[in-house]
Amino acid sequence: MFTGISLFRFLKPLKSVNPRNIMLFLAILGPGIITANVDNDAGGITTYSLAGANYGNDLLWTMLPTTVALVVIQEMCARMGAVTGKGLADLIRESFGVKVTFYVMIALLLTNMGNSISEFAGIAASLEIFGISKYASVPISALVVWLLIVKGSYKTVEKVFLVACMVYVAYPIAAFMAGPKWDIILKASITPTFRSDSAFTMTMVGLVGTTIAPWMQFYQQSAVVEKGITAEQYAFTRLDVIFGCIMAIVVAFFIVVACAATINVQGLKVETATDAALALKPLVGRHASTLFAFGLFNASLFAACILPLSTAFYICEGMGWESGVDKDFERAPQFFWLFTIIIIISAGLILIPRAPLLQIMFLSQVVNGAVLPFILIFMQILVNDRKLMGKFVNGPIFNTIAWLTVVIMIVMTLVMTMDMAVPGAIKNLLAF
Helix, strand or coil, X not given: CCCHHHHHHCCXXXXXXXXXXXXXXXXXXXXXXXXXXXXXXXXXXXXXXXXXXXXXXXXXXXXXXXXXXXXXXXXXXXXXXXXXXXXXXXXXXXXXXXXXXXXXXXXXXXXXXXXXXXXHHHHHHHHHCCCCCHHHHHHHHHHHHHHHHHHCCHHHHHHHHHHHHHHHHHHHHHHHHCCCCHHHHHHHHHCCCCCCCHHHHHHHHHHHHCCCXXXXXXXXXXXXXXXXXXXXXXXXXXXXXXXXXXHHHHHHHHHHHHHHHHHXXXXXXXXXXXXXXXXXXXHHCHHHHHHHHHHHHHHHHHHHHHHHHHHHHHHHHHHCCCCCCCCCCCCCHHHXXXXXXXXXXXXXXXXXXXXXXXXXXXXXXXXXXXXHHHHHXXXXXXXXXXXXXXXXXXXXXXXXXXHHHHHHHHHHHHHHHHHHHCCCHHHHHHHC
């Protein structure tokens, strides 16, 4: 039962480590690791790179509370999937009605479309470092993504995604090659640092805000359901979630460290993750620069698979349509057509000269910020519904942490959205 003491049962399966449990854990491994690591996409890598390049190690301390927040939110989704056997959109429709679900789905479609465009922009930018034109890289990548999901089975797709997660090791390697001073980094990681300027505040909000996005909750729960994980197996799924979240934050940590130890120390200015990869070349050598750029390509391609897939999952669940990678066009036409259309539009816009990409991505982030609070509140209501969750509802200690996380995420998201909608609002607020 998720009583107060249950918070300390997270690692209970580790008490009985034996060949059978290890095999069971490996069989269940996947949804938690994949969902958390996809969050280190083109936008995430850009945010972490700018944090390290502009502010050195000053924002490393945010990684610890961010890990706790990420684990709490993702654990609740995975638990709801295992206990109810239904996706998050499905549960929202059943509990709050079709009308509410319809508006939530429209908002999520808009924001995920903008995010998908960002991923193909990341593919184009990262491969241009290696001299490959976007007119070749983007269509080929779009075709690879489409074939993987439409022609592959869930098991095949999951294995490919897990391999993609391993490629993130490129960032820790690049960070070690940069030769950072670990004693300074350790101190910065546990010592909160604040600055009074609005740019620092916005970077801090962006650093935390980019970690928890609405699509993650839907994909996490849908993946648990499609994999057929039950409440009896949930202890191992919880470890999968915790391991994935820690792995994702560790990667983010090393991106900040790599840029802090090189670009910030040299006083250089960068505006994108691509700039950061190029800036590393004269500072720590071609290999570190190549690793950084390859990591950006892998992350963008990985997310270009997951984001359209997540969108197709939650819209079909919300509308009551068939969904699932293991099905085909005949059995789940809406699911595969939605996935296909999002891929075509996202990749196609990147190839159009002077397309309003910045405005599209800006709008998607604003919608993202507006939708996230509603999703988090829906989740908290659902996970505390005893008729739905039975003995798996939150206990008091876990509930306190979850609500605190929800409130902090809502405040930070609103601050970030306000500054995007009204540029300079945070600066004026701090000055006042």
